[in-house]
Amino acid sequence: MELWFTEKHTDNVNFSIKVDRQVYSGQSEFQRIDIFDSLEFGRFLTLDGYMMLTEKDEFIYHEMIVHVPMNVLPHVKKVLVIGGGDGGAVRELVRYPEIERIDLVEIDEQVVEVCKKYLPQTAGKLDDPRVSVHYADGLKFVRSRKEEYDLIIVDSTDPFGPGEGLFTREFYGNCFKALTETGAMVNQHESPFYPVDAVAMQRAHKRIIDSFPISRVYQAHIPTYPSGHWLFGFASKKYHPVEDYHAAGWSARGFRTKYYNDKIHVGAFALPNYVKELLEEM
Ligand code: AAT
Incomplete structure (x- = not known):
């Protein structure tokens, strides 16, 4: 089974990273916070499903x-x-x-x-x-x-x-x-x-x-x-x-x-x- 994180960059373009495992998921007063591990970009942080940073870049x-x-x-x-x-x-x-x-x-x-x-x-x-x-x-x-x-x-x-x-x-x-x-x-x-x-x-x-x-x-x-x-x-x-x-x-x-x-x-x-x-x- 493969798990993928996908962010919609436009209505017609998606950006996806294959996820190794989900490390954290939580909902704060302001936004949803997720952390994933991936092979290509290392660990990455998303807020409300938008990419904030990856360890790699x-x-x-x-x-x-x-x-x-x-x-x-x-x-x-x-x-x-x-x-x-x-x-x-x-x-x-x-x-x-x-x-x-x-x-x-x-x-x-x-x-x-x-x-x-x-x-x-x-x-x-x-x-x-x-x-x-x-x-x-x-x-x-x-x-x-x-x-x-x-x-x-x-x-x-x-x-x-x-x-x-x-x-x-x-x-x-x-x-x-x-x-x-x-x-x-x-x-x-x-x-x-x-x-x-x-x-x-x-x-x-x-x-x-x-x-x-x-x-x-x-x-x-x-x-x-x-x-x-x-x-x-x-x-x-x-x-x-x-x-x-x-x-x-x-x-x-x-x-x-x-x-x-x-x-x-x-x-x-x-x-x-x-x-x-x-x-x-x-
Ligand atoms: N260093 C790269 C990561 C970020 S995250 C930006 C941070 O801004 C988040 O932690 C968010 O909680 C915080 N933030 C959002 N609004 C406010 C606010 N009004 N006052 C203080 N902090 C705030 C930047 C990512 C860039 C993404 C580009 N696509």
């Missing part, structure tokens, strides 16, 4: 959402991560000794507990002394913050269900206010490929452009997200993600990464024509 997403901003912004001391209860973004952040404090704002405590138990590969650094975990809605959390964070990482689910508020104009405006004068916000920016995702991506982009003086999009290929072509947004008050990137600083750190490197940093901001057109159309 999560490095791409987490390295790109963290190392890109960390190598543009000087003196990052205080970071806010919204979502990201799996701990993958935090794991990459704690590698930087200059970071003094990381606030992780995750709406769903059960995600954190389940990941700590079943996904130590991502959740293993959530106990770092610099990390404080807050169980709250990110939309509400940022409302009261003023000029507090050097970097905000929006590591959220897609724009429906609990993640919906994290794609609103109100949220981006409050992130702007919560950032210090040289701060920046990076977000997972959906996929440009299938029209159902591209519409959400365009809408989010328009709102970010209206909220920040500098706003650029960069890309990575993530095999287990719809179409495998994923975008990130870099929205900033002062620093430009390519012009203010210093390759020498990154090299000097001597970090070992599996995806991110010097050339990728710059190259990721080079977008295919159809993506540029989608972004300009707005």
Whole structure:
């Protein structure tokens, strides 16, 4: 007997992974949480049936959402991560000794507990002394913050269900206010490929452009997200993600990464024509 996990990527396209065994299934106040083991992608986490991460390819997403901003912004001391209860973004952040404090704002405590138990590969650094975990809605959390964070990482689910508020104009405006004068916000920016995702991506982009003086999009290929072509947004008050990137600083750190490197940093901001057109159309 074979067991398969299937996610509908469009009405006409399904993405399936053969499952070795189901490790966990639960329903929280916010969403259904499942963990599966597979031969091809290792262990993976889904929320409401949507893929969040697999052990095999999560490095791409987490390295790109963290190392890109960390190598543009000087003196990052205080970071806010919204979502990201799996701990993958935090794991990459704690590698930087200059970071003094990381606030992780995750709406769903059960995600954190389940990941700590079943996904130590991502959740293993959530106990770092610099990390404080807050169980709250990110939309509400940022409302009261003023000029507090050097970097905000929006590591959220897609724009429906609990993640919906994290794609609103109100949220981006409050992130702007919560950032210090040289701060920046990076977000997972959906996929440009299938029209159902591209519409959400365009809408989010328009709102970010209206909220920040500098706003650029960069890309990575993530095999287990719809179409495998994923975008990130870099929205900033002062620093430009390519012009203010210093390759020498990154090299000097001597970090070992599996995806991110010097050339990728710059190259990721080079977008295919159809993506540029989608972004300009707005
Ligand atoms: N690191 C890759 C995994 C994620 S999960 C995103 C997390 O955001 C989930 O744990 C979810 O509970 C949390 N979340 C959703 N809405 C909110 C909210 N309003 N406030 C705080 N946390 C929230 C990202 C997957 C990207 C998927 C791309 N297809």
